[in-house]
Amino acid sequence: MTPLDQITGLSDEARDIAARIETFVRDTIIPYEKDPRHDMHGPTDDLVHELRGLAREAGLMTPHVRDDGTHFTHRETAAMLIRAGLSTLGALAVNVSAPDEGNMFLLGHVGSPELKERFLTPMIAGEKRSAFFMTEPAEDGGAGSDPSMMQTECHLDGNHWVINGRKTYITGAQGAGIGIVMAKADEGACMFLVDLPDPAIRIERVLDTIDGSMPGGHSVIAIENLRVPADQMLGEAGEGFKYAQVRLAPARLTHCMRWLGACYRSQEIATDYTCRRHAFGKPLIEHEGVGFQLAENRIDLQQAELMTFWCADVLDRGSRGTTESSMAKVAVSEALMRVADRCVQVMGGQGVTADTPVERIFREIRAFRIYDGPTEVHKWSLGKKIQKDWQKAQG
Known part of the structure; x- marks a missing residue:
């Protein structure tokens, strides 16, 4: 994960919040990953309520939305959400998880003052999912x-x-x-x-x-x-798809942010394991079959981060970002699938147990390749765009 002081385009306020999120998730939230208040469908609301109470105490509830209701830039949001994603509970704790984050963005941009007061306010406060x-x-x-x-x-x-x-x-x-x-x-x-x-x-x-x-x-x-x-x-009857487009690209991208953070965490755990675990007379990481996979992960993670920040910049310039977010969704979800799979592989039997979050992150990333548009649908859409651009160029 790129250190915050090396990321350009962040205000001092956003940089500070992102750093506080990382410390909060690592020190306070990660220990809850073993909490029994999970069922097969996810964390219980009792657990979410407790985690959000801790986030409020830390001053990190819905950190990407200022007190006046304005949002930080998409680039600044990326710095925050990547760090929230270091635990699968992190985004829930600080109230930047899906679908709430996308719904808050939508209401914040198109809701009337009355609808914002009634529906958006309790969402930002983390009181209602x-x-x-x-x-x-x-x-x-x-x-x-x-x-x-x-x-x-x-x-x-x-x-x-x-x-x-x-x-x-x-x-x-x-x-x-x-x-x-x-x-x-x-x-x-x-x-x-x-x-x-x-x-x-x-x-x-x-x-x-x-x-x-x-x-x-x-x-x-x-x-x-x-x-x-x-x-x-x-809005008015018939405008539903227009408003869905407002939500579409930013929501795709925040998925990329959160799961990028999770895969950075998987890489950390896999690196620690392979540096400590020995086989055939040396640490696992010194075997090319292992070290090369972690090297490939490092490359994929860096490319995914660059793609995420690139798309964030497109949105920050005022573009709807439909094409760019499709490209980011494909590139990042496929790269993170490779990362998650390699982390499981180099950890061997330990990688498929629930003793570490690596196994859970692998399952989450597999689902990420499908929701908010499967890879194949985005490629089909991009192909249509390429054809349309060619036809336009023919005059």
């Missing part, structure tokens, strides 16, 4: 990587919108206090803010998945005659 209801079950022919396939419908009934449909892979729905629900009307896609729990939003089941770092896991949801006051719609 949130969920984003967009993806739909394949068996229903619903929206996944192609949001235009959305089947969940809404219609206006007096001064309320009525929503019906099903959703899936809804991260953190179980235990969330706030939901952002996407549905389609005659005018197009719409986005609504709702209080949770609501009897009209029913969890059919919480899926058993390869990852397990997000409280509440990932749920299949049935929405049955959900009535939402008209003033809880974001």
